[in-house]
Amino acid sequence: MADVVLKDVTKIFDKEIYAVKDFNIEISDGEFVVLVGPSGCGKSTVLRMIAGLEEVTQGDIYIGDKIVNNIAPKERDIAMVFQNYALYPHMNVFDNISFGLKLRKVDSKEIEKRVNDAAEILGINHLMQRKPKALSGGERQRVALGRSIVRQPKVFLFDEPLSNLDAKLRVELRTEISKLHNRLKTTMIYVTHDQVEAMTLGEKIIIMRDGVIQQKGTPVDVYDNPVNKFVAGFIGSPSMNFITGQVEDTQGLLFNRGSLSFPINSGAEDKLKEFVGKDIIFGIRPEDISISGKEKGIPMVVEILEMMGNEIYLHLAIDQNTLIARVPPDTKVEEGQKVKIIFNFPKAHYFDPDSQIRI
Amino acid sequence: MNRKLSLMGYLMSAPYIIYFIIFSAFPIFFSFFLIFHRWNIVGPMKWVGLANFNMMFSDPLFWTSIYNTIIFLLIHIPLQVVVALVLAEVLNQKIKARAFFRAAFFMPVVVSGVVVTILWKQLYSTDTGLLNNLLMAIGFGKVEWLTSTAMAMPSIALMATWKNVGLYMILFLAGLQSVPAYMYEAADIDGATTLQKFRYITIPAINPVIIMVLILSTIGGFSLFIEPYVMTGGGPLNSTLSTVLYIYRQGFSFYKMGYAATLGFMLAAIIFVVVLIQRKLIEQDD
Ligand SMILES: Nc1ncnc2c1ncn2[C@@H]1O[C@H](COP(=O)(O)OP(=O)(O)OP(=O)(O)O)[C@@H](O)[C@H]1O
Numbered sequence: 001m002a003d004v005v006l007k008d009v010t011k012i013f014d015k016e017i018y019a020v021k022d023f024n025i026e027i028s029d030g031e032f033v034v035l036v037g038p039s040g041c042g043k044s045t046v047l048r049m050i051a052g053l054e055e056v057t058q059g060d061i062y063i064g065d066k067i068v069n070n071i072a073p074k075e076r077d078i079a080m081v082f083q084n085y086a087l088y089p090h091m092n093v094f095d096n097i098s099f100g101l102k103l104r105k106v107d108s109k110e111i112e113k114r115v116n117d118a119a120e121i122l123g124i125n126h127l128m129q130r131k132p133k134a135l136s137g138g139e140r141q142r143v144a145l146g147r148s149i150v151r152q153p154k155v156f157l158f159d160e161p162l163s164n165l166d167a168k169l170r171v172e173l174r175t176e177i178s179k180l181h182n183r184l185k186t187t188m189i190y191v192t193h194d195q196v197e198a199m200t201l202g203e204k205i206i207i208m209r210d211g212v213i214q215q216k217g218t219p220v221d222v223y224d225n226p227v228n229k230f231v232a233g234f235i236g237s238p239s240m241n242f243i244t245g246q247v248e249d250t251q252g253l254l255f256n257r258g259s260l261s262f263p264i265n266s267g268a269e270d271k272l273k274e275f276v277g278k279d280i281i282f283g284i285r286p287e288d289i290s291i292s293g294k295e296k297g298i299p300m301v302v303e304i305l306e307m308m309g310n311e312i313y314l315h316l317a318i319d320q321n322t323l324i325a326r327v328p329p330d331t332k333v334e335e336g337q338k339v340k341i342i343f344n345f346p347k348a349h350y351f352d353p354d355s356q357i358r359i
Numbered sequence: 360m361n362r363k364l365s366l367m368g369y370l371m372s373a374p375y376i377i378y379f380i381i382f383s384a385f386p387i388f389f390s391f392f393l394i395f396h397r398w399n400i401v402g403p404m405k406w407v408g409l410a411n412f413n414m415m416f417s418d419p420l421f422w423t424s425i426y427n428t429i430i431f432l433l434i435h436i437p438l439q440v441v442v443a444l445v446l447a448e449v450l451n452q453k454i455k456a457r458a459f460f461r462a463a464f465f466m467p468v469v470v471s472g473v474v475v476t477i478l479w480k481q482l483y484s485t486d487t488g489l490l491n492n493l494l495m496a497i498g499f500g501k502v503e504w505l506t507s508t509a510m511a512m513p514s515i516a517l518m519a520t521w522k523n524v525g526l527y528m529i530l531f532l533a534g535l536q537s538v539p540a541y542m543y544e545a546a547d548i549d550g551a552t553t554l555q556k557f558r559y560i561t562i563p564a565i566n567p568v569i570i571m572v573l574i575l576s577t578i579g580g581f582s583l584f585i586e587p588y589v590m591t592g593g594g595p596l597n598s599t600l601s602t603v604l605y606i607y608r609q610g611f612s613f614y615k616m617g618y619a620a621t622l623g624f625m626l627a628a629i630i631f632v633v634v635l636i637q638r639k640l641i642e643q644d645d
């Protein structure tokens with residue numbers, strides 16, 4: 001078990017591709033951290049640098065309190081689950097899982113025990129004699145997980161370990177990984193592009209974009225207080241609604257976007273004053289929009305109604321402006337119906353259209 | 360329309376089919392026919408039943424030639440496989456001028472066997488050869504490369520390896536490049552050393568190529584001919600008399616076509632059995 005620290009780490013491929021830029025994170029011993037971001041933002045590269053599979057262009061990586069920049073992967077005592085499983089095709093499942101232990105000269109009884117324990121957790125006991133070729137994608141992924149678990153390393157690195165599973169299995173294994181972390185209390189760094197996975201798993205999540213950290217924090221924190229428009233839009237499903245409009249000052253501030261105009265009353269008025277006469281981006285999450293039963297509210301039309309079972313997604317429109325609202329399943333609305341909506345202003349966000357930063 | 364198309368197909372494959380009939384199918388059937396005959400090319404054929412086989416089993420020189428060929432294979436094949444694999448591994452690394460070396464090692468493969476053999480005959484020459492001059496220069500004695508019964512066959516095996524190793528190196532190189540990098544990365548994380556990665560990842564991954572190389576070089580080795588024919592004429596004291604050279608002599612020096620055909624079939628049978636055993640021993644179940 002160990003802390004993992006990245007100090008000003010930069011990775012440049014082929015002298016010009018900045019895959020990771022000035023990356024600074026401190027992960028304390030036993031923490032479960034999720035790195036999340038869209039495809040190609042450099043998540044795998046960060047993980048591979050920690051593992052030692054990719055050289056660091058600039059900066060330092062510490063595992064424990066040692067700089068590991070020039071230490072070979074096998075000396076770092078980490079285990080990694082690869083995005084593409086990376087199982088050994090000519091070895092059966094048992095040999096795949098136990099290979100690392102055999103190389104480290106672990107006693108064969110101990111190997112047997114650890115492999116069986118891992119297989120039990122992952123539900124792959126019956127597959128021990130099969131070759132990877134004869135496994136489904138999900139089974140392979142579980143074998144890859146098994147291979148890392150038995151090692152009992154200082155740090156676990158997971159590169160989208162659940163990406164190829166069906167929804168049910170994904171939820172199951174997500175829970176399994178959570179439990180595993182609770183039991184082992186080993187530092188785990190988990191990469192995913194799936195923000196739901198990030199929200200449910202992480203104690204701390206780190207949101208990346210184009211090789212740069214956008215925000216670090218607890219899931220609740222990044223959800224409620226996104227630092228910029230990217231984070232606000234990336235976290236949460238369906239995404240936050242964004243509307244660009246003008247701030248006007250007519251006895252109190254007014255957000256003006258033609259037919260979608262409303263007074264701003266969120267406690268942010270002080271900061272928004274300097275935007276009077278300028279553009280601003282208004283952001284509101286789907287669950288912070290509700291249908292008003294009374295005459296009050298902004299008029300919109302329900303264009304599409306998506307029944308999700310436990311909730312309804314309403315696609316609302318007025319002129320060119322569209323919004324998605326998430327309302328309780330018993331809401332009485334129909335497609336084509338004219339409704340009045342109300343924003344939960346304390347939960348609304350405002351972004352500077354130039355810097356994209358939250359005001 | 361369809362008939363036209365299929366006619367076109369036959370026409371286009373005709374050159375190979377004609378070639379195959381004249382140079383493969385016909386000789387095979389004809390030599391099978393010859394096995395039971397005595398024939399000196401110009402005279403009439405005479406049916407002799409199994410007499411050619413009786414002769415073969417009591418022909419010490421034929422068995423000497425088989426023995427010689429096996430000695431050749433025992434030196435040549437391990438040397439060739441190991442050297443080709445090592446070269447491939449080295450030239451698969453990111454080293455300077457790697458394309459140049461790849462081409463250089465492949466060169467001898469495309470040079471005519473006769474030319475190579477004449478060249479090496481000069482290199483191996485006991486009194487004027489470059490090799491012995493080199494040995495003398497660094498303080499060793501002369502080696503009778505081609506003129507002693509003990510050294511002649513190993514010398515030929517060494518040369519044959521030099522000539523063919525490039526081809527097998529290329530095959531291995533292709534095999535090595537098809538081993539995905541992530542397998543080595545996984546092994547790195549699992550804690551494997553370079554040697555362990557070679558043993559547990561590379562070798563099993565290229566197992567099919569190893570089998571192919573073994574079989575190809577076994578078959579190629581059994582047909583050893585040009586080298587002893589040009590270099591030593593089978594000597595000294597028949598120590599480099601290879602089976603194919605012996606068959607050639609029976610056929611084209613002594614005009615015993617029936618007997619030569621019989622020995623040819625026997626050689627084919629031996630090759631078949633050896634290759635079968637090789638496959639059994641090294642093929643991994645999948
Ligand atoms: N070996 C390489 N050479 C050049 N560019 C690379 C290399 N590896 C990655 N990149 C580039 O670096 C960037 C980050 O890649 P990385 O694999 O880390 O993304 P990722 O966040 O893991 O994406 P995904 O979610 O699709 O796996 C990408 O733009 C990619 O094209």
Ligand SMILES: [Mg+2]
Binds near residue numbers: 044083
């Ligand atoms: Mg990735």
